[in-house]
Amino acid sequence: MKHGIFITFEGPEGSGKTTHSRLLRGFLRKKGYKVLHTREPGGTLISEKIRKILLDPKNKGMDVSCEMLLYMAARAQIVKQKILPALTQGKIVVCDRFTDATLAYQGYAGGMDLKVIENIAGIVTKGLKPDITFLLDIDARAGLLRTGRSKDRMERKSILYHNKVRNGYLSIAKKEPKRVRVVSSGGEITLAQEEIRKRVLKICR
Ligand code: TMP
Secondary structure: OOEEEEEEOOOOOOOOOHHHHHHHHHHHHHOOOEEEEEEOOOHHHHHHHHHHHHHHHHOOOHHHHHHHHHHHHHHHHHHHHHHHHHHHHOOEEEOOHHHHHHHHHHHHHHOOOOOHHHHHHHHOOOOOOOEEEEEEEEEEEHHHHHHOOOOOOOOOOOOOHHHHHHHHHHHHHHOOOEEEEEEEOOHHHHHHHHHHHHHHHHHHH
């Protein structure tokens, strides 16, 4: 039984997910909520090991289906080990990225069938979907410029690929406007964060 609230942050590279999810975590904890803040791929010992394989620039020959299945494998572990138990305990789970990332990156940008991704996601997440998703939207090139100099395997993909990721995310938001809130991430952090907090408090009440 799920009693908690599941919030995810998504967006292209350099869109400020981590900054915003950390700010939200602090805000909610101050209000007295119990929060699990985690990230994908990662969040468990096994999933962090899979993350290393996925982001290692040396693995540049990785096939997109291998990539998709590794992201799903990491997800299977974190859902079972961390996310579902926290939700059962009534916590608020704030997660940087989830299934929408696989749809945007391996699906819309990587060319994998979206239905196949959705079906596998259904198995590894046991049908779990976020209650709300904040899509931090930013121009793909501007976002990439914000990332550090030592780029990981995904950040090294072409600008064409990253543009497709951004457009993929926007298509998901169009399909599911109730769940996915698009927040413009090019401007003031405080303004975007205020919008996020207002929305979350509405759900928490
Ligand atoms: P991040 O922690 O900086 O977001 O790094 C994770 C990278 O992995 C980022 O480039 C997005 C990518 N990714 C996918 O391609 N598919 C997925 O399912 C997930 C969760 C992340």
